[in-house]
Amino acid sequence: MSDILSYLTTEQPKQEHVQQDNFIVLVEPSPEDACSLINRHRSRFVIVLYGNLRAHYEGRAKSDLELAPRLVILKPDGALLIHEATKREPVIWQPPKATLYAQVDNGILVLKSVRTNPYEVVKIEIPSLYFLGLFKLGVTENYKVIGSEKDIVDFLVKNLDFVEPGLKLISREFETNVGSIDLLCEDKDGNLVVIEVKRGQAGPEAVHQLKRYVEHMQKTTGRNVRGILVAQDISSSAFRYLREYGFKFVRIPQKVLIGLMSTLK
Amino acid sequence: MSDILSYLTTEQPKQEHVQQDNFIVLVEPSPEDACSLINRHRSRFVIVLYGNLRAHYEGRAKSDLELAPRLVILKPDGALLIHEATKREPVIWQPPKATLYAQVDNGILVLKSVRTNPYEVVKIEIPSLYFLGLFKLGVTENYKVIGSEKDIVDFLVKNLDFVEPGLKLISREFETNVGSIDLLCEDKDGNLVVIEVKRGQAGPEAVHQLKRYVEHMQKTTGRNVRGILVAQDISSSAFRYLREYGFKFVRIPQKVLIGLMSTLK
DNA sequence: AACTGTATGTCGATC
DNA sequence: GATCGACGTACAGTT
Structure with a gap:
């Protein structure tokens, strides 16, 4: 079976074939054929290989995969x-911008992928290549993904009363040298209000982030500064911190989020 | 070409074929054949499909992909x-534990993947399926990946002098209700020392995490507490914080890390 | 099941 | 290029 398939996909004049078709598949190709196809088409096709292989990664960390x-x-x-x-995650990978080198060593297809900054190398040896597909x-x-933090901030800007009646927007994405504040407002009593928005459940880090911003605004303006955390939910320990620091939590019910998501597109 | 390939892969008795082979490939299968194969083999094979498709995701957020x-x-x-x-990332995905439903609707292969907690759905319509592979x-x-934070902490436990001469280990992974302290030590002057370890470059969050631990230990023990951040590198702003809080930074040169990685396996 | 913290995180935006 | 924070983060380990 494999021979016939290989034959069918390789015997045709490559150039024309490639230009009109949007995929090529080979069953049990020779290492040489596979290597040649990969080198010729890797910049235009997504290539899928299935085979028995060994892999090695070395860079920020290091790992090895035995033949399987x-x-x-x-x-x-x-x-x-x-x-x-x-x-969902690959066992070994290389992010975009890595450079691929394919060659045949002692009759074995070897792929090497090199990345710089940080310098990292993935080497794959494929003694048995069962399938090669170019797509x-x-x-x-x-x-666009709808429902990100940015979308929520957009919504809040237009519906500040949702957070607390009487709030007035001073700035969005207010840049400080401790980070950027999602929403900077003033409340009805003239206090400065720092609002930190989280899309999902807020954890301890979110509260500490808020604290950092509040302290920074207190120090730089000398005014009274309040902190409000807006999120769908908050973890128990994060809530402890929140109360300890005297901040306020405003929940966005999922119903609101869903409504928000359906209005956007 | 496609017809012959399909024929080659489908005409054989399926059961035997599957049991002995470790992969099956079909070029331009009918939606019915594809659906049947998917449903029969999805629990044992990784399935790869290539086709012109629409996809929709809805759950924590929401997104759509037009036909492509x-x-x-x-x-x-x-x-x-x-x-x-x-x-490196998929455009749309579902993590493990999602449940797949494959069916043919009006002659079109439709895949639906449902996940609970959070409830999320991915729906894929494939009007043109060009390739199906089961591997x-x-x-x-x-x-095992070598060079993780845990490996570094392991190394430091055995080489505390690397951080600072005269340190004595009190506890590793010391649990507090503000989080777990990587290394808790005592220095030669009897001060408590909190050590926070980061694998790569430490950012502001790492310093604030350290601050949280130091403050907590001061409050609960009443002793003098020092903070040390150990990492390969530190960002400029993180370093500003570090000095502001009076903490110390100890760099692990890459040379040490590489040596560490080569000793482990 | 909820929660916490790490990751070879990846990715985009901003400086 | 460095820095920073969000992500439908995913994933593992603990309570």
Whole structure:
């Protein structure tokens, strides 16, 4: 079976074939054929390999994978993923901008991916390559995820009363040298109010972030400064901190978020 | 070409074929064949689909992908990935434990993946399916990445003089209700020393984390407490904080880390 | 199941 | 290029 498949996909004149088709698949290609196809098409196709392979990663950390069947994905931007049977995450990977080198060493297909800054190397040896697929993919322009923190801040800017009646907006993304404050306001009593927004459940870090901003504004303005944390939820320990520091928590009910998400698009 | 390939892969008795082979590939399968294969084998194979597809995600946030060629990966643990031509990250995904439903609606292959807690749904419509691959993959047991923070702490425990001569270990992973302190020590002058370890470059958060621990230990013990941040590097603003709070920074040169990584395995 | 902290995090925005 | 914070973060370890 494999021979026939290989034959079918390789016997045609490559250039034309590639230009009109948006994918090529080979079953049990020779290392040489695979290497040649990879080198010729890696800048235009996403390449999927399935084979028995060893892999080694070294850079910020280091790890090794012994010989086993795995899936390798090579993208035109240099991203490289090695996947196993489980997890959303690859076991070993290289982010975009890595450079790929494919060659045949002693009859074995070897892929090497090198990245700089930080310098990191992934080396893959594939003694048995069972499948090679080249697929033409695109990139969705203007891809937008709705419901991010930015969307919530947008909403709050237009509905400040939702946080607390009488708030007046001073600035959005107010830059300080301790970070950027999501919303800086003034309350009905003339206090400065720092608002920190979190999309999901706020943890201890969110409260400490808020504290940092509040302290900074107190120090730099000398005014009385309040802190308000706005989120869908808050963890118990984060809530302890919150009360300790005298801050206020405003929950965004999921109902509001869903409504918010359905109005946007 | 496609017809012949499909034929080659489908005409054989499925059961035997599957049991002995570790992969099956089909070019331009019918939606019905694809659906049937997916439903029968999704718990044992990693499935790769290439086709022109629309996708919709809704849950913690929400997003849509218009019709375009993309790669879909389905894993036996329920993980689902939709990849485009670039990035290490999938555009849309589902983490493990999601449940997959595959069906044919009006002649179109439709995949639906549902996850609970949080409730999230990914729906994929594939009007044109060009390729379907089923690959048998494993999971590397005892997979270990070397050079994690834990490894560094291990090293420091055995080489406390590296941080500062005369340090004596009191506790590792000392649990407080503000978090767990990497290393709690006593210096040669009898001061309590809180050591926070970061693997890479320490940012402002690391310093604030350290501050939290130091303040907590001061409050609960009444003793004089020092703070030391150990990391490969520190960002400029983090260093400002560090000096402001009177903490100390100890750099782990990369040379030491590499040596550390080579001794472990 | 909820919570906490790490990650070879990745990614985008800003300086 | 360095820095910083968000992410549908994912994931592992603990309570």
